[in-house]
Amino acid sequence: MNKSKKNLLVLSFHTCPLGKLGTESAGGMNVYVLQLSLALEKLGFSIDIFTIDHSECTEKITNITTNIKVIHLNTVQQNISKEDLYNHIETFKRQLINYINEHNIIYDIIHSHYWLSGIIGKDLSQVLGINNVVTFHTLAEIKNQIKGQQKESQIRLEKEQEIVKSTGTIIVSTNHELEVLTNRYQIDSSKVKIIPPGVDLSLFKPKNKMNSLKQIGMGKGPIIIYVGRIDPIKGLPVLIEAMKYLNPDKKPKLLVIGDNRIQNDATDQSFELIRRYKLEKHITFIGTIEQAQLPLYYNAASLCIIPSHYESFGLVALEAMACKTTVIGTKVPGLESIIQNQYNGVLVEVNSPQKLASAIEKLLTNVDLNIQIAENGYKKSKDMTWDSFALKTSQIYENLIN
Incomplete structure (x- = not known):
């Protein structure tokens, strides 16, 4: 990676940002991770996104652009359920650390997406001596309030609590997430930053x-x-x-x-x-x-x-x-x-x-x-673009790096 740029390590453990949208594990978070990365590149960041190997993956390392690549780690068998992925976190973490050491990479900051990645980011933060920013995307406490929905596991509830306590900065999309984190997870509201995501206006625009x-x-x-x-x-x-x-x-x-x-x-x-x-x-x-x-x-x-x-x-x-x-x-x-x-x-x-x-x-x-x-x-x-979203996110990174 280019040390004239800020080097960002992105964790998207359970789902690849290049996955086909609308499938079981590919949705808004995939768009979020990819579009944020593309916008951050314009601001001078070099980005490595780490995820698990998947059925649509043809190469271990996919170069999205000059400064953005997705690294697929062969941690689990194909198409394992999201619920079972927790048991493979340690293997993924070991492979990730080996990759960093083999390539002699120095990262400036980590951004973890979803609670499974948050567990890995929490430990990597200590190993690498850098800050870990977390975006949960969904929270167990919120999902458990939804009538008729299957309850989230006790492990997830406990791990989210651990991540919240150990993480200095959490990015959320709405005031509601902030309220849940402060009221149910007992987090200091100063640790939570509200930044609504954006939309790619060059792609999504009116047509006849x-x-x-x-x-x-x-x-x-x-x-x-x-x-x-x-x-x-x-x-x-x-x-x-x-x-x-x-x-x-x-x-x-x-x-x-x-x-x-x-x-x-x-x-x-x-x-x-x-x-x-x-x-x-x-x-x-x-x-x-x-x-x-x-x-x-x-x-x-x-x-x-x-x-x-x-x-x-x-x-x-x-x-x-x-x-x-x-x-x-x-x-x-x-x-x-x-x-x-x-x-x-x-x-x-x-x-x-x-x-x-x-x-x-x-x-x-x-x-x-x-x-x-x-x-x-x-x-x-x-009024809601990925560029404006990335600018606000990059300011959080810069403050933590400095």
């Missing part, structure tokens, strides 16, 4: 709707879209249930962008609801697509629906807003931090199919209102 519909083979529409992992916490079954309440003569086409091959309660329930309500001709599973293709689908859609039971932030909402597509989301802290209800988006109660259906019908029939909300959402997105 009719041309976009034509390019994806959807005729005149209207279509609505769901973008994300098909995971119980993301609430896809709620959206499918809402589809049954829509006017049968004017029912929009729902496109689901995400890996529908994942075996979990959300996929099973989704397909069961589609069969029960005979919605086969109204719902199409697109599968996973490259991020570069996403703007085409956002622009083709009349609405982007985010029916989540929980969102730590909601990058999908920001991407849709940047494409001037109206977002209907749920009243969860991550979405409430960027959506002002009935102004730059619409928020409905969590797990309320009928209220969701009502909001969809209202915006599909009231075109002027839809356009106005989309315009306000677009204006909101213009």
